Amino acid sequence: MSDTTATAPVPQEESTKLGMWVFLGGEVVFFVALITIFLLARLVNPDYNAQFRSHLSIPVIALNTFILVTSSYFMVRALEAIVHGDQKGMRNNLLGVIILGLLFLGGQAFEWTSLFAEGVSYTTVFGMPFFTLTGIHGTHVFIGVLWAIYILVGHRRIPYTQENHHGIENFGLYWHFVDIVWIVLFTLIYLI
Amino acid sequence: MSHATTEKRTSYLGIFIILIVLTLIETLVSYVQNEAIKFPVLIGLSVIKAVLVLLYFMHLKFDSRIYTYLFVAGCVLAIPLILVMTIVMPRLAGH
Numbered sequence A: 001m002s003d004t005t006a007t008a009p010v011p012q013e014e015s016t017k018l019g020m021w022v023f024l025g026g027e028v029v030f031f032v033a034l035i036t037i038f039l040l041a042r043l044v045n046p047d048y049n050a051q052f053r054s055h056l057s058i059p060v061i062a063l064n065t066f067i068l069v070t071s072s073y074f075m076v077r078a079l080e081a082i083v084h085g086d087q088k089g090m091r092n093n094l095l096g097v098i099i100l101g102l103l104f105l106g107g108q109a110f111e112w113t114s115l116f117a118e119g120v121s122y123t124t125v126f127g128m129p130f131f132t133l134t135g136i137h138g139t140h141v142f143i144g145v146l147w148a149i150y151i152l153v154g155h156r157r158i159p160y161t162q163e164n165h166h167g168i169e170n171f172g173l174y175w176h177f178v179d180i181v182w183i184v185l186f187t188l189i190y191l192i
Numbered sequence B: 001m002s003h004a005t006t007e008k009r010t011s012y013l014g015i016f017i018i019l020i021v022l023t024l025i026e027t028l029v030s031y032v033q034n035e036a037i038k039f040p041v042l043i044g045l046s047v048i049k050a051v052l053v054l055l056y057f058m059h060l061k062f063d064s065r066i067y068t069y070l071f072v073a074g075c076v077l078a079i080p081l082i083l084v085m086t087i088v089m090p091r092l093a094g095h
Helices: A012-044 A058-083 A087-117 A127-157 A166-191 B003-029 B035-057 B065-092
Strands: none
Touching: A012 A127, A012 A166, A012 B065, A058 A087, A058 A166, A058 B003, A058 B035, A087 A127, A087 A166, A127 A166, A166 B003, A166 B035, B003 B035
């Protein structure tokens, strides 16, 4: 006699969500490696505050952090809207995520431009890990913005529904993870 | 709108407000000169914020435990990586 529970197929939406969590687990390892390199640079060179941190603008970055945290709230509202069949609510909140994501990238571009103007380059002992770390995080935000635009555009062809919303759920997991990484970077790079 | 929906929205809004307030506190604490106080407080606030996003916005509190295990597995796998980068590699490099 066959065991029906052992042979029952896993629903596709569950497997994609599982795949997203596996991906995020891998991303944790990736970002921990980059953060460790940055912290090692700080440990080896005790002049971090004088040489580098004095160039960073805490108010600007705090504002950027508020923007990304707010975008996470918009994201969770977008998912909640489509779970309840509210397509307009989903679209509006996703648009909010895109706008806030772009604002975050604008803030980062402003920060980088200011640092370059003050003579902080990629080749310095702190510049290299800093620009690598924040650059890779910024790339994740940029990919997230593109993903959100793809969802909004694709939604016109094949609308997400109350029953079929797992694409948005998976994007939400990615976006919140990017937010968590920034929460950690904000503390380790800018505040401590 | 059902009672459950209203409750969930309130809960998301509550978490969002907590995250904003904690970020504000972090920013203010960063100006404190006493490193012995500043360091643990900022690390603690950062961990609380990350866990709140994981539990509520990413639904780990309500979803299957398998997702939590996968995420924790990533964190556990990072530990030997940190040890290699901070202990083994500097020794190999002769520091």
